Amino acid sequence: MKVSSGLAKCLITAGVLLSTLLPSLSYAVDEVRALDWNDLMPAGFSDEALFADYDVSSFDDGDPEGQRRYEEFQEILQSAPVIESLDGQLISLPGFALPLEGDYEATSLFLLVPYFGACIHVPPPPSNQIVLVRADPGVKIETLFAPVKVSGRIRIESTDTGIAHAGYTMDLTNIETIEDF
Amino acid sequence: MLIRLAIASxxxxxxxxxxxxxxxxxxxxxxxGVEKLRQDAKASFANTISQTDLVVGARSGSIQLLLYSVFRIGNATSNISWDSYQHFANHPRVKWTVPLSLGDSHRGFRVLGTSRDYFQYYRYGRGQPLTFEQGQRFEDLYDAVIGADVARELGYTLGQSMIVAHGLVDIGNSGHKDKPFRVVGILARTGTPVDRTVHVSLAGIEAMHIDWQAGVPIPGRSISAEQARQMDLEPRAITAFMVGLTSKISAFQVQRQINEYRREPMQAILPGVALQELWDLMSVAEQALRAVSILVVVAGLAGMLSTILNTLAERRREMAILRSVGARPLQIFTLFTLEAGLYGLFGTLLGYLVYSLSLLAAADWLLESYGLNLQLGPPGSLEWIILGAVTFAATLVGMIPAYVAYRNTLADGLSVRI
Structure with a gap:
């Protein structure tokens, strides 16, 4: 019984130590949430909800009324609502990187979009489906056509002046090319 | 000790x-040289423009628009009307615009008509603004601001008078001789096509062309420089314009609105994206060029291998003598490997020297002819890798004749049968 009581003491001490360490470990390592693009859109902001007011199939390409409605639609897309609770969270998101600033070896600013090279018949992605990513130090973007997984802290910033509008930005921590998709 | 033997040999x-x-x-x-050209050409291109969200021009192709508006390579297919430009300059999501008007030249340097805002909003490198070495931006109708290379190559100073020619090359008969411009500012060096550009106001461009119709000056209808001042010099068309937006995220929407503008065929590009498209296009050619250069190095090492192998026969006596003074077969092996290593080391050092000298000699010509700014600096990580890899490869290749020599010495002993 001596052996088992010694062992028992060991196990109890280990258990006590671990239980005090574990909570602090979970604070030390922030978990990266893997999101997809739908998670950036508030519920209720969807194609169906937007299109409900517009019967787009009834307009010809050259119809001025259709053009006006399209421009209104574009305005809505440019001020799409964001999900405030995402501010400050560490997330990862797959997409395509479009470089804005930097040189070939190190891109310091790029836009992350859900798709690339889409046809002209659909409008470009709404503003809550685009993330402005800052990378310091800069990262190398090999090609426009390679999908990447970008991780970092996402923020909600009001980047517009005059027109009240908020968009997603991110401070990049990691970027990797998605190999199989 | 073996090294000394190898060197002596x-x-x-x-x-x-x-x-x-x-x-x-x-x-x-x-x-x-090939790697340097690749890297620096890309860096030089990428450093030309910064912090501009969109560049807009007449509809042609995204890479073409990027090349002629930013790099002054190639030409525009058509102009865009002043009204269309104003429509987008007043767009609620546009913070600033800078109009650009191309098509004239001065002694081989392109002339750019633009607004005073150009000197405030044009950025290059990592957001660096343009600064003046001497003087200031244009104020008067016939003022001009020249880039650093224009001043250096033509020897211009402030107050210099210049005649602008129509088109890209001046052969003396298409100059706007009656409307000379005066240099009032010289920009500091940027390492971009700005250095090779003469900047004038849009009104100045209009004044030059005020008595030209259908591309030639009309005889008998010439308007003097002073008369032109009194006339309405608001431009009717420009070649392209740069745009800064209130939010980068709205770039796609504004781009789409410009692309689909019903009144005039225009296109908008995001310069960073268009540049990446250019690299993607060239990537196949780049890989091919790199592969060829590596094969040339392999050919060089093969040449070294064949030289060493050829001399093996005549060096058998040399090896026999070395054996006789106590060299072990393994030391013979090491000796040959060291020799190959020395070939590799001194070959790469000599190669680096040849490359550096060629770069110094060709740098000016490359800058003038292609606008490429190749700087010779201390070796970067890629260059160290190349130097190290070639030396290592030479040493490895040298083990082949080393092994042959090793086998020979085992067989020969002291009596060498040549």
């Missing part, structure tokens, strides 16, 4: 050794 066969060294040196110089 090489010195003894100077002529052949130097030729082999040059083979390796030239192939290494080629590889270094």
């Amino acid at each position: 090489l010195l003894n066969r100077r002529a052949t050794v130097i030729l082999t060294l040059f083979t390796i040196a030239l192939s290494v110089a080629l590889l270094l």
Whole structure:
């Protein structure tokens, strides 16, 4: 019984130590949430909800009324609502990187979009489906056509002046090319 | 000690050794040069424009628009009307615009008509603004601001008078001789096409062309420089314009609105994206060029291998003598490997020297002819990798004749049968 009581003491001490360490470990390592693009859109902001007011199939390409409605639609897309609770969270998101600033070896600013090279018949992605990513130090973007997984802290910033509008930005921590998709 | 033997042996066969060294040196110089050209050309292009969200021009192609508006390579297919430009300059999501008007030249340098805002909003490199070496931006109708290379190559100083020619090259009969411009500012060096540009106001461009119709000056209807001042000089068309937006995220929407503008066929590009498209297009050619350069290095090393193998026969006596003073077969092996290593080391060093000298000699010409700014600096990580890899490869390749020599010495002993 001596052996088992010694062992028992060991196990109890280990258990006590671990239980005090574990909570602090979970604070030390922030978990990266893997999101997809739908998670950036508030519920209720969807194609169906937007299109409900517009019967787009009834307009010809050259119809001025259709053009006006399209421009209104574009305005809505440019001020799409964001999900405030995402501010400050560490997330990862797959997409395509479009470089804005930097040189070939190190891109310091790029836009992350859900798709690339889409046809002209659909409008470009709404503003809550685009993330402005800052990378310091800069990262190398090999090609426009390679999908990447970008991780970092996402923020909600009001980047517009005059027109009240908020968009997603991110401070990049990691970027990797998605190999199989 | 073996190193000393190896060096002595090489010195003894100077002529052949130097030729082999040059083979390796030239192939290494080629590889270094190709990599440098690739890297610096890309950096030079990427550093030309910064912090501009969109560039807009007449509808042609995204890469073409990027090349002629930012790099002054190629030409626009058509102009865009002042009204269309104003429509987007007043767009609620547009913070600033800078109009650009191209098509004239002065002694081989392109003339750019633009607004005073150009000097405030044009950025290059990592958001660096343009600064003046001397003077200031244009104020008067016939003022001009020149880039650093224009001033240096033509020897211009402030107050210099210049005649602008119509089109890209001046052969003397298409100049706007009656409307000379005056240099009022010289920009500091940027390492971009700005250095090779003469900047004037849009009104200045209009004034020059006020008595030109259908591309030629109308005889008998000439308007003097002073008369032109009194006339309405608001431009009717420009070639392109740069745009800064209130939010980068709205770039796609504004781009789409410009692309689909019903009144005039225009296109908008995001300069960073268009540049990436250019690299993607060239990537196949780049890979091919790199592969060829590596093969040239392989050919150089093969040349070294064949030289060493050829001399093996005549060096059997040399090896026998070394054996007789106590060298072990393994030391013979090491000796040959060291020799190859020395070939590699000195070949790459010589190659680096050849490459550096060529770069110094060609830098000015490359800048003038292609606008490429190649700087010679201390070796970067890629260059160290190349130098190290070639030396290592030479040493590895040298183990082949080393092994043959090793086998020979085992067989020969002291009586060498040649």
